[in-house]
Amino acid sequence: MHINAISVNVNDVSILWYLGANDYPSFKDRVFEIVKNLNDKALLIFMLAAVLGDGYAGIKKPRIRLVISAAELDMWRPILDKLNSMGFREYQDPLRNTFKITYTSGYATDLAKAMVNALPLVLRDLLDALSIKKWLDIKQIASMEVKFRLGESRVLVGGESFTMAVSRGSVTLLRRVRDWVEVGRVLEELRVSYGEGFVSQVRVHRSGGYIVIAIPARLIEGHEDIRVQVINVLCRKYRRVKDDNKRKEVVKALSRFASMETIRICLGNTSLPS
Incomplete structure (x- = not known):
C-alpha cells in the first residue's frame, strides 16, 4: 500500500491511497459451479444480474446480449444449454477472442419477461426507484408483443435451411446467400436430394446485397417431406397472429397443402374463418 496522489482543492487537502494485491483467489470458477446447479x-435471476452488469439490452429491435471471452465459453455452455432447454434460444457470434451471445426478437422478449418475473417484488421496486436505464430497457423488452422468433419459420429442404414467406395466400421458401459460390453449393444439395427437374424450377435472383434462392409452392406440393414442414410452420403462424386478415391468408395457404380435417385440427376448432 502506498500514497498514489495528493488531491488539493480550495476547501481541503486529501490523500489518495493505492492498494495493490500481490495475490488473490478468484471465485469465478466456483460461481459457475454453483450456477450450474441453480433451479x-x-x-x-443470475442472468438478469449478468445482463445488468456487463450485458446489453436493445429496445429498437429486441436484443439481449452478453459478450464472453472464448476462454469462458466452456464455463458458460451448461448455463446456455439449460436456458435453451427452457425455451430461450441464443445466437452465438464468434469474434476474435470473444463470443457474442444474443437473444433476439421473441426469444429476447420471453427471456426479459422471465427474468423480470423471477426477481422478488421488493428488488423490482428497488430497481424501479433507482431508474437504472438497462433495467428499464429490459422491462420494456418484456412488455413488447412477440412478433416472431428466430428460426420458427425455418423449413429444411435437402438439409438446407430455408425461411417460409407467406404472401397473398401463397407460400415461397427463401434462402438468402452472399455469393454465387454459396448459390452453387445449395443448388447442388437440392439436386442430390430432389433431382435436376426440381432444381430447374428453383428461382434465383438478386435482392439488395443478397442473392435469393426461391422455391415456389408448386415444388412444395409434390414433396411430402417439405409439405409436412410447411403445414407445421403455417399452423404455428396461425396460432401466433391476431389479425383476422393475416389469419385468412394463412388459412388460404394451408388449403393448398393440407386437407380440411388437418386444417381444422391446426386451427384448434371445427370452423374456418369466413
Missing part, C-alpha cells in the same frame, strides 16, 4: 428461477 430455473435462480438461474434467471
Whole structure:
C-alpha cells in the first residue's frame, strides 16, 4: 500500500491511497459451479444480474446480449444449454477472442419477461426507484408483443435451411446467400436430394446485397417431406397472429397443402374463418 496522489482543492487537502494485491483467489470458477446447479428461477435471476452488469439490452429491435471471452465459453455452455432447454434460444457470434451471445426478437422478449418475473417484488421496486436505464430497457423488452422468433419459420429442404414467406395466400421458401459460390453449393444439395427437374424450377435472383434462392409452392406440393414442414410452420403462424386478415391468408395457404380435417385440427376448432 502506498500514497498514489495528493488531491488539493480550495476547501481541503486529501490523500489518495493505492492498494495493490500481490495475490488473490478468484471465485469465478466456483460461481459457475454453483450456477450450474441453480433451479430455473435462480438461474434467471443470475442472468438478469449478468445482463445488468456487463450485458446489453436493445429496445429498437429486441436484443439481449452478453459478450464472453472464448476462454469462458466452456464455463458458460451448461448455463446456455439449460436456458435453451427452457425455451430461450441464443445466437452465438464468434469474434476474435470473444463470443457474442444474443437473444433476439421473441426469444429476447420471453427471456426479459422471465427474468423480470423471477426477481422478488421488493428488488423490482428497488430497481424501479433507482431508474437504472438497462433495467428499464429490459422491462420494456418484456412488455413488447412477440412478433416472431428466430428460426420458427425455418423449413429444411435437402438439409438446407430455408425461411417460409407467406404472401397473398401463397407460400415461397427463401434462402438468402452472399455469393454465387454459396448459390452453387445449395443448388447442388437440392439436386442430390430432389433431382435436376426440381432444381430447374428453383428461382434465383438478386435482392439488395443478397442473392435469393426461391422455391415456389408448386415444388412444395409434390414433396411430402417439405409439405409436412410447411403445414407445421403455417399452423404455428396461425396460432401466433391476431389479425383476422393475416389469419385468412394463412388459412388460404394451408388449403393448398393440407386437407380440411388437418386444417381444422391446426386451427384448434371445427370452423374456418369466413
